[in-house]
Amino acid sequence: MKATKLWGSLALAGAVALTAGCGGEEKAAGVDPQIMADSLFAVMASDRANYTKLIIKRLGGEAGFIKPDEHWEDLDNGAPLPAQMFRFGAEAVAERTDAFTYSLQSLWPINKQNAPRTDVEKTGLQYIVDNPGKNYYGEEELGGVKYYTAVYPDVAVATPCVDCHNKHKDSPRTDFKIGDTMGGVVVRIPIKG
Amino acid sequence: MVKKVTLFYSLLTVAVVALAGIWANELFLEPEKQTFLVGETSHGHHQIELACGTCHQSPFGGGEVLQDACMGCHAKELKAAHDSHPKSKFTDPRNADRLEQIDARYCVACHREHQPDITRDMGVTLATDFCVACHLDIAEDRPSHEGMGFDTCASAGCHNFHDNRALYEDFLLQHVDEPDMAATPVIAAMQAYVNAQQPAPKQAPAPDYPEASFQVTEIEKQWLHSAHATEDSNCSACHGEGEQFKAQPDALVCVDCHQPQAAGFLIGKHGMRLAVKREAAESYPLNPSLKALMQPDARLLTPMTPAQGRLPFKADVHGESLTCNSCHGAHEYSLGTSASVDACMGCHDDGHTNQYKASPHYAQVLREAAGEVPAGSGVTCATCHMPKVESEEEPGVFHTLHNQNDNLRPNEKMVRSVCLDCHGLQFALDSLADPALIDNNFQGRSKVSIESIQMAIERVKE
Numbered sequence: 001m002k003a004t005k006l007w008g009s010l011a012l013a014g015a016v017a018l019t020a021g022c023g024g025e026e027k028a029a030g031v032d033p034q035i036m037a038d039s040l041f042a043v044m045a046s047d048r049a050n051y052t053k054l055i056i057k058r059l060g061g062e063a064g065f066i067k068p069d070e071h072w073e074d075l076d077n078g079a080p081l082p083a084q085m086f087r088f089g090a091e092a093v094a095e096r097t098d099a100f101t102y103s104l105q106s107l108w109p110i111n112k113q114n115a116p117r118t119d120v121e122k123t124g125l126q127y128i129v130d131n132p133g134k135n136y137y138g139e140e141e142l143g144g145v146k147y148y149t150a151v152y153p154d155v156a157v158a159t160p161c162v163d164c165h166n167k168h169k170d171s172p173r174t175d176f177k178i179g180d181t182m183g184g185v186v187v188r189i190p191i192k193g
Numbered sequence: 194m195v196k197k198v199t200l201f202y203s204l205l206t207v208a209v210v211a212l213a214g215i216w217a218n219e220l221f222l223e224p225e226k227q228t229f230l231v232g233e234t235s236h237g238h239h240q241i242e243l244a245c246g247t248c249h250q251s252p253f254g255g256g257e258v259l260q261d262a263c264m265g266c267h268a269k270e271l272k273a274a275h276d277s278h279p280k281s282k283f284t285d286p287r288n289a290d291r292l293e294q295i296d297a298r299y300c301v302a303c304h305r306e307h308q309p310d311i312t313r314d315m316g317v318t319l320a321t322d323f324c325v326a327c328h329l330d331i332a333e334d335r336p337s338h339e340g341m342g343f344d345t346c347a348s349a350g351c352h353n354f355h356d357n358r359a360l361y362e363d364f365l366l367q368h369v370d371e372p373d374m375a376a377t378p379v380i381a382a383m384q385a386y387v388n389a390q391q392p393a394p395k396q397a398p399a400p401d402y403p404e405a406s407f408q409v410t411e412i413e414k415q416w417l418h419s420a421h422a423t424e425d426s427n428c429s430a431c432h433g434e435g436e437q438f439k440a441q442p443d444a445l446v447c448v449d450c451h452q453p454q455a456a457g458f459l460i461g462k463h464g465m466r467l468a469v470k471r472e473a474a475e476s477y478p479l480n481p482s483l484k485a486l487m488q489p490d491a492r493l494l495t496p497m498t499p500a501q502g503r504l505p506f507k508a509d510v511h512g513e514s515l516t517c518n519s520c521h522g523a524h525e526y527s528l529g530t531s532a533s534v535d536a537c538m539g540c541h542d543d544g545h546t547n548q549y550k551a552s553p554h555y556a557q558v559l560r561e562a563a564g565e566v567p568a569g570s571g572v573t574c575a576t577c578h579m580p581k582v583e584s585e586e587e588p589g590v591f592h593t594l595h596n597q598n599d600n601l602r603p604n605e606k607m608v609r610s611v612c613l614d615c616h617g618l619q620f621a622l623d624s625l626a627d628p629a630l631i632d633n634n635f636q637g638r639s640k641v642s643i644e645s646i647q648m649a650i651e652r653v654k655e
Contacts, residue, residue, distance in 0.1 A: 071363055073275055091281035101285050112334050113327070117287050143289025169653055170334075188286055 033148035034137060037187045040100060041152045044086070044185060052082045052158045061160065068160065081164065099189070104154060106183030108173035110165065114183075118142065124151030125184045132181060139191070147188045154183040224471075224493045232307035235316035236503055237598070240466050244493050246473030248306070256299050263300040265479035266460065270599065274356035274606070294326045295319070303354070315602055321347070336655070337648045349626035350605065350643030359608035359618070365649040371617030377567070378557070378615035382581035384569030386591040397422035401429045403438055415524035426450070444496055444516040445487050451517075452483055453584065457595035459486070462502075463515045464595070466494040505542040513540070530558060533575035548634035549574065577611050604631075619646055 059065040060079065072078030080088065086104050094101060107125050109115045116122040124136035128151055136151040156162045162176040176182055219228050225243035234242040241247050248262045264271075271279065282288075283297045296302045305311075305318040312318050322343035332339040346352050352360060397417050416422055421430075430450075431442045445467060448455040458464035459477050468477040468486065471493045477486055485491055496514035499506035513519060520536035521528070534555075538546055549555055558571030578597045584590040600606040604625045612621035623639035624630055630639050 071361065074358075074364070090285075091279075094281055094284045103285055103287065112330075121287065142286040143292065145286065145289075147286060169655075186287075190286075 033189045033191055034150065036100070036189060037137075037148065037150035038135075040102065040187055041150070041185055044089070044102065044187075045152070045154075047089070048082060048086055048154075049157045051085050052160060055079065056082055056160050057158050082161070100187060102185060102187045104183060105186055106154075108165075108171065109183070110168050110170045118149075120149045121151070121186055124149070124186065127151070128153040128184050129181050136184075145190050146192070148191045149189075150187045152185045152187070153181040154185055156180050156182050230307075233309040234306045235304070235312050237316055237462075238306060239503065240462060240497055240501065241469055241494065242306075244469045244473065247469050247476055250474055256301065259301055260299050262479070263304075267300075269478070271355060275358055276355045277357050278354055291327055295323060320344075324352075335652070337651060347603075349603075349641070350622040350645050353603050353605060356603070356606050359605050359613075359622075360645065362649045362652060365618065365646045366653065368613075368618035369646060369650060371619065373617050373620040375615050379567055379569045380572070380576055380581070380611065380614045381569070382583065382591055382610075382614075383576060384567065385583075385589075386581040386593075387568040389589075389591065391420075398424050398427060401427045401434070402432065403434075412524045415522075419525055420528075421524075443487060443489050444514065444518075447517040448483050448487050453592045454595045455483055455517075456481075457579075457593075457599070458517070459483070461596035461598050463497060463519075463597060466497045467492060467516075469493045499540050506540050507542045510540050530562075530571075530573055533573035533579070534558070537574040537578075544632040545634050546574070548632070548636065552634040552636055554635065572615075577607060580610050582610070619643070622646075 055066070056068045056079065060068040066077050066079040067075045068079045068081055069075055070081060070084070072080050072084075083104055090102050090104075103114070105114050105116055105121060105125060107116070107129060116125045118140055120138040120140040124138060127136040128134065132153065135153070138149050138151075140147055140149055156165075156176055156178050159178065161182065162178060162180070165171050165176050165182060166174045216228060219226055226245055227243055229245065230242060233239060238248070248259060250262055251258050278297060280298050283292060292298065303319045303323065304316045306316075308318050313321070324346040325343040328343075328346075332341075347354065350360070358364070400413050400416060402413075416428070420426075429438075431446050433439055433442070445455070455464075456478070459468040470476045470480075470486065470491050472491075473493075474480070475482075475485065475491075477483060496516050498512055498514055500511035520532045522531075534549070538549065554572035554576075557566065558573055560566045561568065561571035575593065578601060579593050579595055580600065581591045582594045584592060594600075600610050605622070607625065608618065608621050612625070616624075620639075622643040622645065623641055624635060626641040626643055627639040630637065630641075
């Protein structure tokens with residue numbers, strides 16, 4: 001009786017392992033990294049635009065219900081800037097998964113740590129500025145891991161975007177207009193070499 | 194000859210087995226494992242360094258296990274400090290090349306323990322110019338920094354790696370041209386705390402101690418004049434009743450009613466030994482349940498004593514155990530300067546402490562006691578080292594932060610929580626940057642001038 005149970009358990013475990021293995025293979029082969037990156041960016045860009053328009057622009061500024069500020073934690077009713085909100089999202093995602101990472105960068109960053117660092121970032125950010133409306137896709141190896149890297153234009157969608165960047169004392173560029181590409185969203189997906 | 198050899202090997206075997214047994218006993222059964230300490234730990238951990246499992250939660254764990262232990266105790270304070278360099282800043286693959294120099298995802302990259310020969314202030318074990326790894330080109334963005342050595346970034350009043358709440362540019366600019374002393378210097382949180390104090394109960398209940406258990410006349414008198422003279426904190430609340438009665442209640446009996454205070458005490462240097470449980474993973478604050486620590490059998494270590502400390506302490510108290518009663522007394526339940534000055538000076542024996550009663554801060558305490566200045570004007574040891582803080586759970590309610598280290602290192606952490614209530618930012622930064630002035634407890638003026646505010650002004654002009 002015990003032997004029967006043992007063989008039954010082994011057979012079941014094997015079946016589960018095979019099924020899981022097959023499922024994993026299918027998933028790995030089934031998602032094109034560009035489609036994944038484009039989809040992720042669609043969510044990011046929508047949330048970012050909505051936060052800027054529906055929260056910061058509507059409740060901040062002249063309305064005065066909230067105070068959007070870089071040092072929002074020091075203010076009563078302080079609210080994170082859209083770029084900070086975006087970064088908080090990226091950091092929270094990084095705590096949940098290493099299946100992808102993303103960041104907001106610029107050729108004219110207020111915080112110099114957000115300037116492009118890798119060759120793909122530098123090429124990609126220049127490409128989206130030179131080719132408005134287009135994305136840049138590339139591959140790179142960082143820390144021994146190969147990545148599919150996509151760079152998407154981050155366009156000024158509301159007056160708070162251009163006002164803040166044009167007035168900030170650390171901004172290297174002060175002539176942004178609505179519709180300008182102010183920077184880029186860099187999405188990275190680890191891929192097999 | 195054969196017999197001699199046999200005897201030798203027999204004795205050798207017995208010696209090896211005996212030694213292994215002694216070591217195994219210490220490793221598996223003794224609470225403190227002196228034999229296995231591979232090097233002294235820093236000033237922040239030496240109190241619990243012999244309770245290996247507190248940090249080394251698993252014998253097979255690597256960096257992640259240690260990191261979990263670090264964050265289990267320090268995550269909350271780092272978050273409260275708006276940590277300028279959290280792990281999340283370094284996890285993006287774009288920083289892979291930087292991590293090859295300093296893997297800043299892990300605390301131990303900068304704070305390696307058991308390395309006494311290279312451990313500096315704040316338990317830092319990296320070379321002093323570590324900022325260069327990421328900020329090599331800072332002078333391109335900040336011309337004022339041209340020519341500054343990278344070993345000066347963390348100088349007093351300039352930058353801290355984690356806590357820059359009193360040092361960031363916009364904050365500096367908000368405090369330009371402030372007077373050295375406020376017109377009415379009052380510690381706002383202390384004033385709020387004092388104003389919120391409940392009046393003493395009009396009629397105390399009859400004390401419910403067991404008849405003829407011990408001589409209680411003096412104790413009863415002390416209790417009747419304390420805030421504990423209520424039904425809820427009658428004798429039995431601490432001593433138990435019936436068969437549960439204890440003449441000497443446990444060291445942590447106060448925890449039950451004073452959890453916010455106990456939480457700070459148990460994470461600070463005074464109380465952290467009492468926070469280590471036999472099951473290390475259950476230790477506070479890894480496991481925030483405080484009541485479990487009230488079981489003496491659950492705790493691994495004895496209370497801290499001055500003899501175990503690394504600071505100068507008075508010789509006659511070296512053997513005293515540090516519990517709530519050490520500062521507050523058992524029945525008179527001391528507050529005021531008894532707990533916030535006398536208790537500190539009763540043990541600490543360094544220049545800063547011994548100069549306190551000659552300091553302008555103590556003069557304010559005397560003026561407050563004489564009714565010459567408003568409540569909250571006096572500055573005791575505890576005003577700075579155990580400040581009143583507003584409860585996160587109950588806004589408007591203030592309690593004493595009993596972690597004496599919370600705002601001490603680096604000392605700019607004290608600026609916002611204490612100094613700025615009475616002093617201008619420039620005055621405060623200058624004072625905290627002068628070791629001699631700190632040693633004589635702020636008698637006189639600082640001989641150091643911090644340029645941070647002026648540099649922030651110049652930056653705006655650029």
